[in-house]
Amino acid sequence: MDDRGKNRKKKSCQGLSFARKSRLILAGVLLIGMAFALYPVVLKDTGISQIMTRLKNVFAFTFLGAPPQFYYLDIEKNGEDLKITNEDTFEVTYRDEFVVKRVVTDVLSGRSISVNIQGVEGENNFRSLIKGIDMVDRAIASSRGRVVRNEIDDYTISVSYRNQIIAVIPMKISITAQDWLRYARAADKRHLRIQYLKRAISMNPEDTNVRKTLAAIYVNAGMIDKAVYHYRKILSRTPDDLTSLEALVKCYMSKKNYDGVVATGLKLIKANPKDYAAHANVAFAYAQSGRWDQAINHYQQALKIDPDNTAVRLKLAEAYEKTKKSDAAFDQYQRIIKDTPQDVNALVYLADASLKNEKYDEAIRWYREMIKKQPQNASAYANLGVAYGKKGSVKEEIESYRKSINLNAKDPVVHYNLAVAYEKLKRRKEAIGEYQEVLKLKPSDIDALERIADVSLQAKQYSQAVEYYKKLLKHFPKKAVIYANLGFAYAELKKYWPAADNYQTAIQYGLNEPEVYYNLADSYRKLGRMDKALPVYEKLAASKPTMDVYNILVENYLKMKKYDAAVGVYQKMIKMQPQQASLYSGLAYVYDLEGKMDKAIEYYKKSLYYDADDYMVYLNLGEAYEKKGMLEKAITAYTRAYELNPDADKAARKIPQLKIKMLQQKHQTS
Secondary structure (H helix, E strand, O other): OOHHHHHHHHHHHHHHHHHHHHHHHHHHHHHHHHHHHHHHHHHOOOOHHHHHHHHHHHHHHHHHOOOOOEEEEEEEEOOEEEEEOOOOOEEEOOOOEEEEEEEEEOOOOOOOEEEEEOOOOOOOOOOOOEEHHHHHHHHHHOOOOOOOOOEEEEEEEEEEEOOEEEEEEEEEEEOOHHHHHHHHHHOOOHHHHHHHHHHHHHHOOOOHHHHHHHHHHHHHOOOHHHHHHHHHHHHHHOOOOHHHHHHHHHHHHHOOOHHHHHHHHHHHHHHOOOOHHHHHHHHHHHHHOOOHHHHHHHHHHHHHHOOOOHHHHHHHHHHHHHOOOHHHHHHHHHHHHHHOOHHHHHHHHHHHHHHHOOOHHHHHHHHHHHHHHOOOOHHHHHHHHHHHHHHOOHHHHHHHHHHHHHHOOOOHHHHHHHHHHHHHOOOHHHHHHHHHHHHHHOOOOHHHHHHHHHHHHHOOOHHHHHHHHHHHHHHOOOOHHHHHHHHHHHHHOOOHHHHHHHHHHHHHOOOOOHHHHHHHHHHHHHOOOHHHHHHHHHHHHHHOOOHHHHHHHHHHHHHOOOHHHHHHHHHHHHHHOOOOHHHHHHHHHHHHHHOOHHHHHHHHHHHHHHOOOOHHHHHHHHHHHHHHOOHHHHHHHHHHHHHHOOOOHHHHHHHHHHHHHHHHHHHHHO
């Protein structure tokens, strides 16, 4: 190479070095510019190494097309600013309110950056105010019946750039005792209130007020043993809690645990010696266990506190009678009469006390005495009717109520009781008339409205029943049995769509009676909607099968050519009625349709074992043998069918045909 070539190469190298230097200088200027741009926004609290990394990432994203990096979120939570990275866990409770104020990434402009908070509505929750209580509610609602943990840690905050996720930050939703209390107050179903209160107690066992609330719910639900458990828990911490002691006495009384009544009642008396009811309850408990001396002592103590309490005095008189202290008992009755206006009022107390204590013969005697003295006393006749009703003397009960109504026709309670009495004798038309009177006098009487609806249904007055049940739904929009009865009434009126809708609603609100499912399926079937009816019949067959349901399933499976399903149903039917020949022949027929001739022959034979005179089964058995090429056996079966029914044309034709065929086969083989 000559000197000129060398010089050209040297100049070229020098030119390339200068271009590189230019680009480096330009990149440096850009980096410095970005540093100034970044500093007030994200870098002023950042170390040098981090700054360089950030500058490198921003440069790579801005000029080289690299994906942006996420650094942290600025979140204002309850007025406090937090910096949350993807290595942190963001915790939320029902008390919290927060907003994602800023997303720090390599995208300096912030454009195309979105934030999605799991469990919050909307595709982009950036700069939206989020309430923790809403997130807690959605988390619990999304459990769909599963046990909800006190800390739910499977929620996230996702950061995206142009719909591509660049960061995921874990979240933890904490469920507090206060949340469970909120849910308990809002729950419209008792079992949910109980469940939520139990969760609240598990998180705060010392909260006696919550225990009292839960115990009261158990009492109203008739779950007395559970109520007792919680009242005792309360008393183990606060032995002098009068409210809990009183409630526990009532619980023991309802369970007829008279030892418990005595033990708890004595503690109540010790805490409050002036509690006459505690003395009376203890006295009653002693009386129930035959400890009459102790009963008398506490009745006397109760009367010292409340000497005008006629009911206690009557009980004391009864206790004296039990201990054969006739004079003392007489004195008490005399005192009762003396302390009440005239002897009629004393008779009222005696009669009412007798009625209350289920001494119906005595009550009848006292009420009759009252009526002798006050023949225009409508209440006496009404209570006399109650006494007769409790005793089971329905005709006398009705007569007494009628006399009461003749004296006072505007008492809805007496009309109601008379209607109930008519129901006992199944005099439904008269019962409906009395319930109508109740509703005229007291339109808000829900019990009367419910009874008149039910009696109208029983009396087959379906249109009237529909109207009453519709009115009931305004008061009980979620009462399942009303929807079930309304569905039945519509079905009887051949209005199958509203019938089906109401049965479906009854099931939705928790009525899982097989009869309701059957009626729902039957309504769909009568509408020609087997696509809707069939799943309901299948559910019935799984939970409470009947031959009727199985027969419907088989019929439809055969129409749909679901032969395996039909076989399964027949097998279950045979287990229910193993000696019914038609079930075996039905199963054989399905196997025949499937082409499983050996199985078909087997079950035709089993059918004939239980009913040897069914010519149709012999006819079908002959066909099965014929399909198998077992002509001799087919002829035997056809012959038996013809013997049983000489009008069986098919059997008559088949016998000579198969004999000819057998001869032909024999001739061919020979």
